[in-house]
Amino acid sequence: MTQPFPFSAIVGQDAMKRAMLLTAVDPGIGGVLVFGDRGTGKSTAVRALAALLPPITVVEGSPTNAARPEDQAEWETVTGALREVPTPVVDLPLGATEDRVVGALDIERALSRGEKAFEPGLLARANRGYLYIDEVNLLEDHVVDLLLDVAQSGRNVIEREGLSVRHDARFVLVGSGNPEEGELRPQLLDRFGLSVEVASPTDIEERIEVIRRRVAYEQNTQAFLERWRTEDGKVRDAILAARRLLPEVETPDAALRDCAELCLALGSDGLRGELTLQRAGRALAAFEGARVVDRDHLRRVAPMALSHRLRRDPLDEAGSSARVARTVDDVFA
Known part of the structure; x- marks a missing residue:
């Protein structure tokens, strides 16, 4: 799988990068909403930021990224061993059904084994990471309502089809969209801690540099990553130092x-x-x-x-x- 574009190599868009860095220092800020033109590095920035963050420690086999065996949900079957994984970045597509978002009855297991089991959704995978929604202003109302409930409580609660399941769902919500294609519901808009507006660069030299770096990344990804490894390392160290200092x-x-x-x-x-x-x-x-x-x-x-x-x-x-x-x-x- 192609490694994400380096965060430090993103040209311009300083407000967007600063907002995302602040949520990395304190995830409790409440996420970032990025409105603006297409092709301005919105999705690139969130994946780049998650990639430079230190890995998280999770319980082996936990679909909710439990940090300790005692943190796992009662329905999870895990080995108990700990391992490190990259900070998760989960995409929530516009057409996602409610079952895919929150989780639902595992139909295959129910039919094949006659067992009632829970199949985790996207919110479980995003726990302790980032949930990214492109075109968030076009999201269906019922999914918006679900996100409002979970964003407020930090818990995903499913009561349906004979299931009664609860699990942690704490994530940094990052939404992007074009305001010309529709407005965001005020209830969801207010849940985003920070918002920034991005635009295509108007400076010719800046546009040339964007093209130059993207071409270099695509032609020789490993060499490009190595070139920016030191700068990304400085950003990572600054985030970790800020987390320690924050209290x-x-x-x-x-x-x-x-x-x-x-x-x-x-x-x-x-x-x-x-x-x-x-x-x-x-x-x-x-x-x-x-x-x-x-x-x-x-x-x-x-x-x-x-x-x-x-x-x-x-x-x-x-x-x-x-x-x-x-x-x-x-x-x-």
Whole structure:
């Protein structure tokens, strides 16, 4: 199988890469929504990030990637041995049925052996990894409802066909799409911690460099990977260092006040905006080796933490990210 394109070799798209790095430091941020043109590296970035992360330790044979034998679900049949596997990245296709997503009765086993057994779905495979949904704005409503329930609880619950199954389903949700093809339901939109907008590069030299690197990757994959191995290693080390530092990062009252004042000025509903902004600020501070969240950290993560939580203003022609940046300048002046 072809190895993913190196994360460090992705040209441009700094906001998208930063958002994904922050979720790698703190998966509790709540995932990333990437809206923009096709062919701008959205799926490449999530696979590249997962590939450079350290492997996870799982129980041999666990379809839910249980970290310890005591973490496995009661229906799992495992050997008990531990092994390391790459961080999982699971694609959720638009046409996926409910049974494929959450899991269902194992029909083959029921017919051949007369046993009632559970066949895990995509949510089980994505546990402790990434669940990637391309064209997330075109996802069917009933699947959206399922994802909302699981994203909130971190548990997948199946009660059907005589089955009563529960298992962990904690993953970083990454969605991408083109806003011209349809809007995302507000309930699901609010569940994404961060959102970024990407566009095709307009600088001719940047476009040439994208082509140059892609051709080099396809012509000699191993040589290209080796060329970028050191840079990817630096990113991996920075993520691991940030994870260790994160519990020690403090958010002073002044930063909390900044979060609240900014969200009030923007008119964002509820408190999820403040909580995500503070959490993203802490993750950025940890990634940069800082032990205290300051206004500069909040300023840089505010557009990705708040732009998708704004109410529409038909009289404002500026994009949501521009509105956030403008409000940040006013509040932090």
